[in-house]
Amino acid sequence: MVDVTALGARVASSAVAPLVRRLFVRDGPGAGLVDRPVRISALVSFRGEKRSVTPKDVDKIASELVRRALSAAGPGEAPVDAAEATAVKDALAHTLARLGEITIEDYEAVGLGPERFARELGAGVPLAPYGLGEGGTLLYERLLHTASLHILNFLTQRSTYVARRQTVQSRQLARLVQAVDVLLERLPSQSAEDAGFEERYADHVAARYGTLTIYGLDAGTREWPLDTAYLSLEATRPQAGQDGRRGPGYGAVAAEQVLAGHDQVLLRGVAGSGKTTLVQWLAVTAASRVYDHGLTHLIGRVPFVLPMRRIVRPGAELPFPGDFLRAVGCPVAGEQPPGWVERVLRARRGVLLVDGIDEIAGDRRAAARRWLRELVRAFPGNLWLVTSRPSAVPEDWLAAEGFHELVLAPMGRDGVATFVRRWHRAAEVDRSVGESLLASVRATSELNGLATNPLMCGMLCALHRDRRGFLPQDRRSLYEAALTMLLERRDRERELHGSDGVRLAYATQVQLLQKLAWWLIRNSRQEMDRDEALGIVDRALPALNLTDAGGEEVYRALLLRSGLLREPAEGRVDFLHRTFQDYLGARLAVQEMDFDLLVNHAHLDEWDDVILLALAHARPKEAEQMLRRLTKLETPRGTLLAAAGLQYAAEVEPEVRARVEEGLATHVPPATFEAAREVARAGGDLVLGLLPGPEDGINDSTAALVVQTAVSVGSEAALQFLTRFRKHSGADVQLFLAASWNQFDREQYAQEILAHLPQQRTVDVFTVDDLRTLHALGGWEDILIRGAYRVEDLLELIVRERLVHLSLEAPHPVEGLAWLSAFPRLKVVSVFTEPDDTWIRQVPSGVRLQYPAHSSSADRQG
Known part of the structure; x- marks a missing residue:
């Protein structure tokens, strides 16, 4: 069998280049202006007004790339069978289609190089749904790299690229000139001794803080390169709510920009939220001799990282500036010229990063505040970042010293996805493992609740990898692992022993x-x-x-x-x-032994997890008694809780198990659509783990009822459950899936469900944003516009070469129907209103007009 990694190289350039060219519009006058950025998404041939290639053509291009690669392998040497080759083709087509979505400019793309550009394209395409094996994954990656190489080569050959490159280089040069001006203004005349030491110190900072240590993880890479590990988070200003309490407010700013707007910042964040990582990133960026990062406030400055747990010694005073390096154990401290730190601070060039006010004993914090106040007053004009956990110091603790308070925000869905993918890349774990974890996080409410910051995401990644792609099968084990890390191992590994006066076992x-x-x-x-x-x-x-x-x-x-x-x-x-x-x-x-209290609250949603986890902790006889009590409630909710609880109880008598399963059979799968909605209302996410999937051999009618149940649940976990049915052939299943996207996050549903459905299924559109989302998918064949509309929105956002059937459910057609001639493939227009001869005559030739709301109205051939 041929080496898969060589297949991409075996596809001749003469074969790949013409295929790649078809993905982009032809170059010509006005194809790109050199005085403004040109995004790749504006150049592709399957979007916009210059569309000449349909999404189906992208599929054909991917198919041809796979075919030619396998042909190049030679007879009997193909690394994948026909089924996996099809899966590789589908994944590659989906990835190439992202050319129409990414916002990167052509010049930036070329600067990335083929490897990083391929990763950029593939970042938004999970491979888990395609079921690729090792050979299929390697083939996909090699073909994507080959296509990326030729895409970048094609971009450099466009007539406007050279001019644009010159423009970009001019702008970069202007930024560098500005940076040099800032640097010259900020740098005083230095002795050779100071300058030489400063350079050695900068090298030390880059080496010392250029990697990130992940604490408390049982497996995986403990040291990450900082440029790989760093994840841009957001910081928000605490604002008073209507009840007078403070909470995260609006005005979020990228965390690395917190010192751009204010010289002095107190940044609060929960355990593991990324405070120390931000400190390291700012230190390395300030110490670097790269000046085009856009953070001009850091140019020419000298960072001093001051972890409070290191510099606060029992019975000792906090260090003066000349002792900063020695206090943190800097190995080049002995080479420091006398008075160097003071000279840096008097020149207003310092970036003082005071990390972890919460990590010193409470009786030392007042002294720390006095120390900060004296330093700020003695050396004004420097940048200060002080970090703390939220509750360690009161509100406005440093307000009198001129510090502005910000709070690190929890990671969002995209941040979690980015972190998980980077973790697995840094740990050299197959990307499919990371995608499998992401699917679990999105489908399981308890995992979603845990994945809110880098610490918890790292824990989930490590546990998932340590168990060869599976998280602990029971939630009890998952939480126990998390508690061990949070309550014991993390502080021990960070050498924090009783920092607040008492050490609790x-x-x-x-x-x-x-x-x-x-x-x-x-x-x-x-x-x-x-x-x-x-x-x-x-x-x-x-x-x-x-x-x-x-x-x-x-x-x-x-x-x-x-x-x-x-x-x-x-x-x-x-x-x-x-x-x-x-x-x-x-x-x-x-x-x-509060079992009666638990069962008596079974009717309340918020007690679901408490009851289930109690079953996990209970002894066998206690668990059996709880299960009997739940089934005796004789309600859908009690039955569903008992059924879900079976997987939590370690040991259950066969008679009790049979009773629970018999009760479940009366509700799941539901027998009618009303029963489906009732079960969804009663069980919520709980019911998702009890419903059968398409792999369980259910018939089409049962599958439709199961889909309706999940749609009625309407959570993110329900959306992930529905992805299992997107390839289902049942007409009702496809109908429900196409009609249900307004029950979920629009863009997520479009990517996870709609993009995998047959185009002939009608999709309802309620808003302009719905149209934009369909446009991002490459358009849709059958669209029903519900409510009033603007013709200009339809003309701009409906992919003209894709539309075949359009339905307009509005009080009356707006501006007649003459505008329908803009859609060359349009065959049928359905209008849910009284016919009018004026606009009937405007229907383009070859388009059939029908009135579904009026059975007496005959179809009219335009």
């Missing part, structure tokens, strides 16, 4: 957190007063043998080090993740 932290969690659950509360939390802690101290420590001291240690508690507003306490609250509360419920 892992079991002690868990017991205290359980008590707080169960109190919140029992009282149907999301948060508690701080005094209530202190009371719970105080009452627990004697049994935990912590009477020598005060309740306030224990509470502060738990708040700051666990990473699970926070104070969202002054005097209020809650859990960072509701999923951990439910897990910990369920543990204590079992310890306290």
